[in-house]
Amino acid sequence: MRAWRFWGLLFLLSAFTQPVLAEPFEFTSRTYGGFPQLLRGEVQAEVTLKAILEIPPGPGPHAALVVAHSCAGWGGIGHGEKMILDAAREAGYATLIHDSFGPRGWKNVCSGEAGTAGNPSVIADAFAALEALSKDPRIKKDAIFIAGASMGGMTAWFAALEPLRQRLVTGGARFAGHSAFYPAGGNGFIADKVFTGGPVVVMFGLDDDWTPPKRVRLMMERQMAFAKEPQPEIRFVDYAGARHGWLNVQMQDVKFLPKASSQLNCPLIFTGQGAAFSRLIWADGREMDVAPTDVRKYMADCAIPGVTMQGHVDVTRKSLDEMIALMNRVDRK
Template identity: 35%
Template sequence: MRLQSRAPGHEAAIEARLFLPPGPGPHPALVFLHGCGGLFTREGTVNARETDWAARFNAEGVAVLMPDSFGARGTRSMCAPADFDLGLYRARPWDAYAALAFLAARPDIRADRIGLVGWSQGGGAVLLTIREDDEARPAGLARDFRAAVAFYPGSCRPGGLRRPLATRTPLLVLVGEEDAWTPAGPCRTIVEAAAAAGSPVAIHTYPGAVHDFDWPGLPRRARPDFRTGAGIVPVTGMDPAAREDALRRVPEFLLPRLRE
């Protein structure tokens, strides 16, 4: 299926994959925002991280929609600094709201019970999307995202969001304490400042965990091909303890808000 994203300068009919739970509904739903490597493997299948989470939420009666922000715009990956497109990254909140509108129009979806989840650059897009002052937010929005989760989000550092985080959407941020790509310390500063200012946000960090800690079966390894502009070599890989906690913590955070 296709969603019409109206991001200025990056308008596109983007592909999306919908995973529905059994039964006629109406179901609560989640929008998933993929990371810098895109939604699909080189073989054209959806990444294991996203399909694993989708299956778990489908088992709880929650539909999942995954928009592909890259394919229709001729991009495969934005993980290396040379491949990063700031304009496309800033366009992703429009993709999220296009997904929200698509789901809300379906009779098998509860239009007032739609949440948002993102990983890495997609996690950064979550932080942008739920801000009260984001330019992608539709005027007169009747039903906003019910809650949001951002895994190891990009832009979660001083200056990365351009303006302080301020939102009315309940948000949970999860970061590994050994994540060199999206460090926990600066992200904690951002989230705690937002919480102190009254936003319903919280952060949980995992000792010893690195980037992609929830990706099932992902071997831990350095990624010199994605060396940052500051010369940092990211390390990615599953962390069993962090993954086990996230598999419990995220549904405990989201499901009551999607069902109440």
């Protein structure tokens, strides 16, 4: 049923977005049990991912946007992903969105159903999509961008980190720019070279209680502090009055999600070089180096159950404009 819905969406896109060419696209990725395993190159399994690639009319090659989906998955029902795809398409970009969950038997990982394999595996998928697109002659290989919301926003941020790119990309491919909408995230990496070089825009809702800006921004600022090389352009944009999920503009009222939880009180986890240790960093300033196998006990019982979501039309417009402006500037449109 899931495959039917995915490919059925392809036919709907073809019917309503002509003359844009929508076509099936497949590529191979890998599943990793956690970030230490990823950094050590310990592959749990290989997977073939299904995707939808849309090519704009006119002569190519075209700049492209990879859209990473949220923890709710992608089966044609992702309103936030649709807003991002529509904005990029209207601006003349090729787009690709892939399903990270179906081939792995995952449905919705918002409450941690994928365990420690979820985050590193979706990041591996993003880099696999980058490599696959860079080999398509219709795509400008030096103008492939990435964007996403929530878990997808986390993926867009992590795709800017060189330790992950070096492990997951066999050649020199890198994303040209990164747009993260209300990103999740609590992991970082201690490395000699931190960033891949593309500009990054990170957009926060100041009323977000699911992926609290205080914690996520601390993660990003600490990651920036570890960098020894000249840093790329990294901008933080704050939206007052915006909650998590503002791209879901159909959600006019506040929606309470009792099974989802905030990790505001949980430590950030920075993986040391060679994955030999993990550095835990709390928002109150505490730090501690532990063995990677001991991290789990420090994450127990720190989550705060119950979070909210709400769409916001004005913030949606402004944040999508930020994304397109970054892409246009890099692609010199």
